[in-house]
Amino acid sequence: MTARVGVVTFPGSLDDGDATRAVRIAGAEPVRLWHGDPQLHGVDAVVLPGGFSYGDYLRCGAIARFAPVMQTIVDAARGGLPVLGICNGFQILCEAHLLPGALTRNQHLHFRNRDQALRIESAGTAWTNAFQPGQEVLIPVKNGEGCYVADTATLDQLEAEGRVVARYVGGNPNGSQRDIAAITNPAGNVVGIMPHPEHAVEALTGPSLDGLGFFTSVLKHLVGAPA
């Protein structure tokens, strides 16, 4: 059976279309989810896409966290539903306390938009099991508020538990502490990543096809997941 992967659209989402396409190219059936609808329509996994939900008012992701669909997603994620938050989606996951820490204004204050090398540090998550630990990938980064911060105890815990999923290599684009580009929750089903794997799934539009691995990973995870 084809896996159904939901992609949420918030007011101000930008990359829901690309995320939907990436899901399809990876071989799953994309299901569009709407921020105001608490139903998940039987999806097996969820992607929170990039963009500027609610205009980034107050703080990035702060208002989206309280969208009706998010209440359901938070509960389902705690029950093991695979959730990938990309860029604004990462910010929403932190605001929803599914992931620790916060994303703040890039240290140099500039919006950064470039192809970015990452090192996959953890291939044990639902969204990175198609990679080898230590593998380098090339994926676009585009953010103004992508600087990951957390207190030292949290950072040490993330490192000790192998929950730093990816790190920037060849230059940190936003000042993130310990070059963190992606993290996961203790169970490994929730991943937040600042760069955009959904923009690196086709030779025509991306710098590589490396992004596909995130989406094929979740399919692999779902096949192996207990019913």
Added chain:
Amino acid sequence: MPRVVVDVMLKPEILDPQGQAVANALPRLGVSDVASVRIGRRIEIEFTGEPDLDRAREIADKLLANPVIEDFTVRLAEADETVDARS
């Protein structure tokens, strides 16, 4: 109706690049005696009934501030403090 004022500031240990950018611009104004600038956010809340500081604190904790990176204070506005756009 009295308002509740919520002030949200980045925690001291969190880098404030906006504040730094403003501080760095001050010499262009001829100001050379400012050591640092920190930027926060002030939110005014008007309740339909009596102002409720506990309720305001709950709102601040859940939505207005992110306790991971920000601190907040909650207080009643002084009578002459609030600029009322309607007046």
